[in-house]
Amino acid sequence: MTRVQRLNPIYYLVLVLITGGVFINTLGNPFVWDDLVYVSNNSHLQKTEYIGEYFSASFCKGAARAQACAFYRPIVSLSYLFDFMVWENRPFGFHLTNVLIHVLVVCFFYFVLVRVFKNPYVAFVSALFFAVHPVRVESVAVIANRTDPTTSLFLLPSFFFFSRYLSSLKETAPSEVSLGKEPSGEDFPDLPDQEKSEVQEKSGGVGGSGLDGLGESAGSFRGRRGFFLFLSSTFFFLAILTKEVALALPLLLLLYDLFFFRPWRGAADLLFRWKTYLPYGMIILVYFVARNHALGYGLTQDLRWEESWVRILTAPAIFWDYFRLQVFPYPLKPFHGRPEWWGSATVAIAWGLIFLGSYLFLILRMGRFSKEILFGGLWFAIFLLPVLDIIPIAWPMASERYSYIPSMGFALSLGFIFNLLLKTKSAIPSLWIKGGSRVLMVLLLVIFSVLTVMRNRVWSDEILLWSDAVQKSPDFALGYMNLGLNHQKRGDFEQAAWAYERSLSNDPSNPKVYHNLGSLYERLDRTDEAIQRYQTLIEQGQAFPVTYFNLGSIFLKKKDYNNAFLFYKEAIRVDPDYYKAHLWLGRLYNRFGKKEEALHEFKEAIRIFPQRWVSYLDTGDLLYSMKRFTEAEKVYQQALIFFPPERRGSSEYGVIQERLRALRLQPVE
Numbered sequence: 001m002t003r004v005q006r007l008n009p010i011y012y013l014v015l016v017l018i019t020g021g022v023f024i025n026t027l028g029n030p031f032v033w034d035d036l037v038y039v040s041n042n043s044h045l046q047k048t049e050y051i052g053e054y055f056s057a058s059f060c061k062g063a064a065r066a067q068a069c070a071f072y073r074p075i076v077s078l079s080y081l082f083d084f085m086v087w088e089n090r091p092f093g094f095h096l097t098n099v100l101i102h103v104l105v106v107c108f109f110y111f112v113l114v115r116v117f118k119n120p121y122v123a124f125v126s127a128l129f130f131a132v133h134p135v136r137v138e139s140v141a142v143i144a145n146r147t148d149p150t151t152s153l154f155l156l157p158s159f160f161f162f163s164r165y166l167s168s169l170k171e172t173a174p175s176e177v178s179l180g181k182e183p184s185g186e187d188f189p190d191l192p193d194q195e196k197s198e199v200q201e202k203s204g205g206v207g208g209s210g211l212d213g214l215g216e217s218a219g220s221f222r223g224r225r226g227f228f229l230f231l232s233s234t235f236f237f238l239a240i241l242t243k244e245v246a247l248a249l250p251l252l253l254l255l256y257d258l259f260f261f262r263p264w265r266g267a268a269d270l271l272f273r274w275k276t277y278l279p280y281g282m283i284i285l286v287y288f289v290a291r292n293h294a295l296g297y298g299l300t301q302d303l304r305w306e307e308s309w310v311r312i313l314t315a316p317a318i319f320w321d322y323f324r325l326q327v328f329p330y331p332l333k334p335f336h337g338r339p340e341w342w343g344s345a346t347v348a349i350a351w352g353l354i355f356l357g358s359y360l361f362l363i364l365r366m367g368r369f370s371k372e373i374l375f376g377g378l379w380f381a382i383f384l385l386p387v388l389d390i391i392p393i394a395w396p397m398a399s400e401r402y403s404y405i406p407s408m409g410f411a412l413s414l415g416f417i418f419n420l421l422l423k424t425k426s427a428i429p430s431l432w433i434k435g436g437s438r439v440l441m442v443l444l445l446v447i448f449s450v451l452t453v454m455r456n457r458v459w460s461d462e463i464l465l466w467s468d469a470v471q472k473s474p475d476f477a478l479g480y481m482n483l484g485l486n487h488q489k490r491g492d493f494e495q496a497a498w499a500y501e502r503s504l505s506n507d508p509s510n511p512k513v514y515h516n517l518g519s520l521y522e523r524l525d526r527t528d529e530a531i532q533r534y535q536t537l538i539e540q541g542q543a544f545p546v547t548y549f550n551l552g553s554i555f556l557k558k559k560d561y562n563n564a565f566l567f568y569k570e571a572i573r574v575d576p577d578y579y580k581a582h583l584w585l586g587r588l589y590n591r592f593g594k595k596e597e598a599l600h601e602f603k604e605a606i607r608i609f610p611q612r613w614v615s616y617l618d619t620g621d622l623l624y625s626m627k628r629f630t631e632a633e634k635v636y637q638q639a640l641i642f643f644p645p646e647r648r649g650s651s652e653y654g655v656i657q658e659r660l661r662a663l664r665l666q667p668v669e
Helices: 003-026 034-040 048-056 074-087 091-117 120-132 134-141 147-169 174-178 193-203 218-240 244-260 267-295 305-327 345-366 371-382 400-423 430-458 462-472 477-489 493-506 511-523 527-539 545-557 561-574 579-591 595-608 613-625 629-642 651-664
Strands: none
Touching: 003 091, 003 120, 003 134, 003 430, 034 091, 048 074, 048 267, 074 091, 074 147, 091 120, 091 134, 091 147, 091 400, 120 134, 120 400, 120 430, 134 147, 134 400, 134 430, 147 218, 147 244, 147 400, 218 244, 218 267, 244 267, 244 371, 305 345, 305 371, 305 400, 345 371, 371 400, 400 430, 430 462, 462 477, 477 493, 477 511, 493 511, 511 527, 511 545, 527 545, 545 561, 545 579, 561 579, 579 595, 579 613, 595 613, 613 629, 613 651, 629 651
């Protein structure tokens, strides 16, 4: 057993302990932000009856914001279903799954680098940097963001088995030895000419040493090759069913093929490669057919061609932001904003173009010393392509969670750069360079680990999260809105009002903030300010149905019944199935003696929300007053059926029972 083989288990143990230790303080975190919208409150992820829907509908089906979601990710949905089945709705279990997935990815990453690049020390350093980098926090600490780590569980094996497939192309079929035949280049049409001779050299002719076993037939040997390609393409299919970013993998595989196995020989080379990449192309085709069926439209409807040049020019500036966060991970925040330098998008675009050119030039130059550095640098760039807003995305800016898979390439390059420094020969005493490199390496790992632990804590509380975000970005309107929303949920209304006002000062066009501020002022009995905010929404043509309903309720309290009627009716016009508007309009009609109109509205409320006992109580009271006792009794009985068991000691439950006792004393109609 070699020294490397003896150290291998220790490396794995260290990786597990450090990675798990850095993220262990996320286990006590609650559900936050998108966790609540897309996971915790999504009933479709909680029952096995919806499994078929995971493969035939949008990833966000069942979530509150499903209409704004254009993702097809059935494997991630299955992972959430597993968590619900094991942990129910307890966040600890979901966070534990996230941490375990990340630990597995780190171990897989190390394993793949060792097997593919044959340098366990570089693999260990690269895996460590990847594991503890502060930018990992969004992908590990946020339950809704587990998509990239889960994708990596399939993407890394796909890459590994592809490398095994390419390696098998250089191996000699064992049957040639048993037949006393020297292998010829014609038996390996997938290899370039210069590598066909390597096959003969590797085999050493008859009795050559490049074989795994003399008893293996040529058919089983070729079958093993095909099996490697099958495994790679299968894991690739699972990866793209987990997240769309995995679609970039075939390009990375092609570069790996070109750099390390079969150099490009011109257009004719395509004839030798098409069989290798055909399975990936077929899988991509199947994926897009399934995605189109699930979402109801194809990718071309997302492209927005009229804005394409602006997006292409902005992409290098976003790329710079991602690179900067790898080197200097500060400030970390949920949204990094559109690229701007000194308040100018043009300056940011110009710098982005300069940086992209410099980046490509630098990694190509370094590629002369180490193909691995070049490969890692291109890995970083390739997996960022889907999130640079060239194809439109929801947030056209750097998002830390999107850098999870690209960061593996960055870590790979960093590991080999340190390796070069340790092997350097220069006028500077090598001891200084080696010692300085090791100190820098350890120092970075310690700093990154501490920053990661601190950042995990920020994600433990939404007020802490959004306070941190607006402190780092004082003009972040969405951050102030979310801060206000969380203060409002906790009953801290004055702080909520302050945050909403700050949000409007940065972005006066957000209708949600106007509405939330109006409802907050209404709750604080600052009705004139509430009316002003609601009226602004109406004037801007951005009012919600609930905006009209709330105005109706304010005017009802003010005993301005004409306006109350007006706004309740307007709420119903905007949303004919608005339950509360029908209920309160019915009550208002009843107050003014318009019993038939009131009865119509109550019946509409029951139709829309048949499980609400309040609607039955109001309807029963109205029918009782109209001396329609038989109908009233039936409605009261329905009220009892839907009355919450935990509230059956309440006064309302007693009122219904008294009504029923009184009805039994009435003469039959």
